[in-house]
Amino acid sequence: MQTKKTISGTFLKWLLLIVGVAFAVSMVFSWTLQTRLSEKSAHNLLRLNIADVRQDVIDASDANLLALTRDIASEIDAGAPADEAGLLALTARHDVAEINIIDADGIIISTTHPDFLNYDMRSGTQSAEFTGLLDGTVREHVQSYQPTSYDPTLLRKYAGVCLEGGGFVEVAYDAERFQRDIDHQIVGVTRNRHVGENGCIVIADENWSIVSDRNRNEGKNLVATGIWIDRDTMAEGDVFTATVYGVESSCMYVFSEGYYIIAVLPENEILLQRDTSVSLTAVLEVLVFLTLFGVIFLLVRKLVVNNLNRVNNSLSKITDGDLDEQVNVRSNTEFASLSDDINATVGTLKQYIAAAAARIDRELAFAKNIQQSALPSVFPPYPDRKDLNLFATMDTAKEVGGDFYDFYFLEENKLALLIADVSGKGIPAAMFMMTGKTVLRDYAERGDAPSVAAFNANNKLCEGNDAEMFITAWLGYLETDTGLVRFANAGHNPPVLIRDGRACFIAQKADLTLAAMEGVPYREQTLQLAPGDLLFLYTDGVTEAADAAGELFGNNRLLAALSRRFGSGEAAVRAVCGTVKEAVGTFAGETPQADDITMLCLYYAGNNALTVTAKTTELPAVTGFVNRALEGLGCPEKTTAQIDIAVEEIFANIANYAYSGEPGEVTVRVRGEDSAAVIEFRDRGFAFDPLEKPDPDVTLPAEEREPGGLGIFMVKKSMDGVTYQRENDENVLTIRKNFAK
Amino acid sequence: MTIQKTLAGTSLTVAPEGRLDTITSPQLESELRADMNAVTNLVFDLANLTYISSAGLRVILSAQKAMNKKGTMVLRNVRPEIMEIFEITGFSSILTIE
Numbered sequence: 001m002q003t004k005k006t007i008s009g010t011f012l013k014w015l016l017l018i019v020g021v022a023f024a025v026s027m028v029f030s031w032t033l034q035t036r037l038s039e040k041s042a043h044n045l046l047r048l049n050i051a052d053v054r055q056d057v058i059d060a061s062d063a064n065l066l067a068l069t070r071d072i073a074s075e076i077d078a079g080a081p082a083d084e085a086g087l088l089a090l091t092a093r094h095d096v097a098e099i100n101i102i103d104a105d106g107i108i109i110s111t112t113h114p115d116f117l118n119y120d121m122r123s124g125t126q127s128a129e130f131t132g133l134l135d136g137t138v139r140e141h142v143q144s145y146q147p148t149s150y151d152p153t154l155l156r157k158y159a160g161v162c163l164e165g166g167g168f169v170e171v172a173y174d175a176e177r178f179q180r181d182i183d184h185q186i187v188g189v190t191r192n193r194h195v196g197e198n199g200c201i202v203i204a205d206e207n208w209s210i211v212s213d214r215n216r217n218e219g220k221n222l223v224a225t226g227i228w229i230d231r232d233t234m235a236e237g238d239v240f241t242a243t244v245y246g247v248e249s250s251c252m253y254v255f256s257e258g259y260y261i262i263a264v265l266p267e268n269e270i271l272l273q274r275d276t277s278v279s280l281t282a283v284l285e286v287l288v289f290l291t292l293f294g295v296i297f298l299l300v301r302k303l304v305v306n307n308l309n310r311v312n313n314s315l316s317k318i319t320d321g322d323l324d325e326q327v328n329v330r331s332n333t334e335f336a337s338l339s340d341d342i343n344a345t346v347g348t349l350k351q352y353i354a355a356a357a358a359r360i361d362r363e364l365a366f367a368k369n370i371q372q373s374a375l376p377s378v379f380p381p382y383p384d385r386k387d388l389n390l391f392a393t394m395d396t397a398k399e400v401g402g403d404f405y406d407f408y409f410l411e412e413n414k415l416a417l418l419i420a421d422v423s424g425k426g427i428p429a430a431m432f433m434m435t436g437k438t439v440l441r442d443y444a445e446r447g448d449a450p451s452v453a454a455f456n457a458n459n460k461l462c463e464g465n466d467a468e469m470f471i472t473a474w475l476g477y478l479e480t481d482t483g484l485v486r487f488a489n490a491g492h493n494p495p496v497l498i499r500d501g502r503a504c505f506i507a508q509k510a511d512l513t514l515a516a517m518e519g520v521p522y523r524e525q526t527l528q529l530a531p532g533d534l535l536f537l538y539t540d541g542v543t544e545a546a547d548a549a550g551e552l553f554g555n556n557r558l559l560a561a562l563s564r565r566f567g568s569g570e571a572a573v574r575a576v577c578g579t580v581k582e583a584v585g586t587f588a589g590e591t592p593q594a595d596d597i598t599m600l601c602l603y604y605a606g607n608n609a610l611t612v613t614a615k616t617t618e619l620p621a622v623t624g625f626v627n628r629a630l631e632g633l634g635c636p637e638k639t640t641a642q643i644d645i646a647v648e649e650i651f652a653n654i655a656n657y658a659y660s661g662e663p664g665e666v667t668v669r670v671r672g673e674d675s676a677a678v679i680e681f682r683d684r685g686f687a688f689d690p691l692e693k694p695d696p697d698v699t700l701p702a703e704e705r706e707p708g709g710l711g712i713f714m715v716k717k718s719m720d721g722v723t724y725q726r727e728n729d730e731n732v733l734t735i736r737k738n739f740a741k
Numbered sequence: 742m743t744i745q746k747t748l749a750g751t752s753l754t755v756a757p758e759g760r761l762d763t764i765t766s767p768q769l770e771s772e773l774r775a776d777m778n779a780v781t782n783l784v785f786d787l788a789n790l791t792y793i794s795s796a797g798l799r800v801i802l803s804a805q806k807a808m809n810k811k812g813t814m815v816l817r818n819v820r821p822e823i824m825e826i827f828e829i830t831g832f833s834s835i836l837t838i839e
Contacts (some may be wrong), residue, residue: 049803227777409765441801497795616763616764617764619762619763619764620764641792644792645792645793645794645826648762648763648794648796649794649795652763652795652796653796654746655763698830698831698832698834699831699834700831701835702802702806702809702835703806705806705835707799707803710795710798710799710830711794711795711796713830714794714795714826714829714830717829717830718829
């Protein structure tokens, strides 16, 4: 799994890395620089100290020789013999190496060294320095210890002092001589002198005998200090390293006035300085970088991370479906631009979604059309059938629902009735519904009894039912002749039977829903309908309709709403569905419909037919039959009496006139229809329309009255409708009588 | 149906009970025919007649026609449902109903 890093985390990491590298580079640079600076500073320190000491030594030796020379000059001025012997005596007394008398022209006129006699001072660089004494610019001059012009291998220190008689006297001594005079002074030179903190000066003579040293090693060989000088390879003023008294040190030497002056500075002191500088730099850099780091980190947080979080918050609201959320981060141009872009994108998205929703709505409406067109929707569906009426409605909660109903004649006198509810709603439920409807019909039309059709349909629907949907269904076949209903119930709500103004659930047992489990059996059950019965089939959208408080409509309210007389026929089935719809609507109020509400109502007028021989002796049978049927229709007594007369008149008419010779049959059929009784007479006798016969004149006196024609006249008078038709070689006379209000 | 007959001289009172329909009318007709010759005053007591069809009306009509020639005919105690039939058929205008 890929771990996700936060911007601040990544930034922190890289910032740390960069700061770390910068720190390392600067430390290396600082280290190098400081090392060189320290070394340079150490070298300067060495050089300065050496220069000081050298000056001290030179000053000491200069003073020493000048003092001697002045003494000798004053002695000569005072008349001491200045010939060679005299000078030698002076030389011996003052223990100097050489005395020369130079005349005003710069020529040695007397000397302790006969070889120098008549030497012109201007002829050598070293000796020419003294000519300043001849032109009177200086009275005295002293030279450092150096090779002589006369003989470069000979090192001497010269001083000259003007003589009163013109010219000057030049005195020289060698190192050994003046060192003897000044060694004690030299010793003091080093005693209190420090080079740096712990460094020192060591002075040794030409023979490496230590003259001055802080560690009081005077007289010892220089080697004792650990210093070794090879003048051929080591130049004066160059730095070299040596272990001086056990301490690694940087050293420098000069050779002056016959002395080796060596300055020593311990390495650790040089490095201490460097280390201090570097440490200080490090501390400062750490402080600077920390501050920088903090400032950048806070800026990034403020300018980037916080803004990103705000953008993200808005985006999560948008992701959660609030497309009206606006991203509004305007603290800088980039985020303002990002905000605008996101808002624009969401705006476009909203348009697309709206367009898509509109398309889906259209498709759902289309799907609903297809689904509804799959259900019988023309009412009355069988206008020619007088023995039954059907009405159904389906109000879907969404555009397409999972409820369905169906009805169709399997045989002329066998009507299949189906109501069902697919689990779930929407397109999937609708598609499963279509399958369920088709499968059930296939098996029903094949001749399967309701229980067998349910069994087979269940097995079929279980195949490949990956969506785990199921269907509750009630399937019944009505035998229209007898009113017997054979049915099977696959987990569906029990139908309601309305008889004589009282509603009750039919006695039945429910089996498992369809498509739930393969191979489960379904029980074949029966229900006997009587003429005038109403059978109400519905889905749970009716009983489970909820009001604002969440209470369900329920079985009791359903039975209460249906416990009244609905009359008969087409009006009754419509009234039943309308009543339930209204009751549910009133109950639910403003609460939106949660489930499909589907209702199917059957009115069973009954195939109330009696076929008898067209003989007047059959009249009691006919009257009895009609009366029973009228009772079933709830026909008022008085109306029944009127109908009785009409029935008798028509039946007597048929019995007396329809057939000649052997009497044929007559079929009497009674049905209720919209608070009316309709009685139909069919015979296969001669085509004869009794209604064509003119009515008798009932205003005539008794003598002029004819006995015939009175019966049909009475029928016309007492009934609300009398019609005659000749159908398929049958005389069909139909009378209609409205029930008195 | 049962028919009560009370003959007092030339006055005959007939009281049919129940239904006077296609089947029962011939019975009444024959009962009347047996006694009609001597009767000049015919009274129908219809207190117990609950039903009448055209067949019954025909019997009543023939009796009325016969009595018009030789005497009087009166109907008594006509129940409303029977009266209604008489009204419909215009019989109420040719019958004497008390």
